[in-house]
Amino acid sequence: MPDDARREAVAALNGWSEDQARQELTACCASGRWVAAMAGGRPYGGWSELAAASAAAIKALRWSDVLEALDAHPRIGDRAAGESREAKWSRAEQSAAASADAAVLGALARANGEYERRFGHVFLICASGRPAEQILAEARRRLDNEAVAEQQEVRTELAGIALLRLERLERLGQVGVGA
Template sequence: MGQTPGLPAGLTRFNTTDDGAAEAALHEVCASRAWGSKLLAQRPYATTDALYAASDAAMAELTAEDLAEAMAGHPPIGRPKPGDPTSSREQSGMAGASDALKAEMLELNLAYQEKFGHVFLICASGRTGEQMRDAVRNRIDNTPEQEREIVRVELGKINRIRLTRLAELAEGDAA
């Protein structure tokens, strides 16, 4: 498979790989099948911006059930999936947190999950443990409807970061 001039290597690979591999790659970005199906159906993408626009449009159309499916693919803040470098990288702000902060996040995560029925979702990349703690404290008093729309925005940010990695990764690079 040759490199398409002007396109990042990963986007060329994504555009030209078989549907099964492309679907698996999208599922690593976002666990929502509806979101993945919409992006898969629009291949090939002429630019990364076109991929991002398709992602944003698909995200805006997700139902509450689709969002729940997407959130199910995310571990709680402070407890990245073991052996998952993406999860660990995205939650690195909690890696150096004190035991007290980790315990507080666990308590807040449980209270949030009890209220909303799903994990607390935030685009954790670049945030400190304290910033994530403050965010869950601020959001726990939201209504379910308010929180669903905040989750949609946060999930869109996460997807954008992950799509950027997918589009830019050269053959053989670690995800």
């Protein structure tokens, strides 16, 4: 992302009221603890500071906070319902995977189900720009993880998604709803 857009994202976040900042941040990561940490950390001096704060906030989450964030994410391959910002972003992030053929999408659905039975939560991956075949390979690989290792991978993916969405904040400030 261009530096100008990142500067605009930081400026937008710093300029919003507490309520608006919390609303916009919830679209980036639905963990209430993460949202509180990020809103409370304002003002940010720049993109690097904002990105570091996000990473630290995700690292500090309890597992129950991570699960809260996961509840806002649809299964990979499923079309997020509704017109909320999170649903629109999810559809855009998964657009490369959504165009896969039926056999790959079916295999991905089966891998999602197996993953959820094994780990008890949705399979999370930063899908932006990744084809379904690559996502499927990652799902299958991660099924072999031990629970603790998988929890770390989930945190890493959640951090990536939050950062990707934080970069979009500059597009929201003018109207407060964004796409």
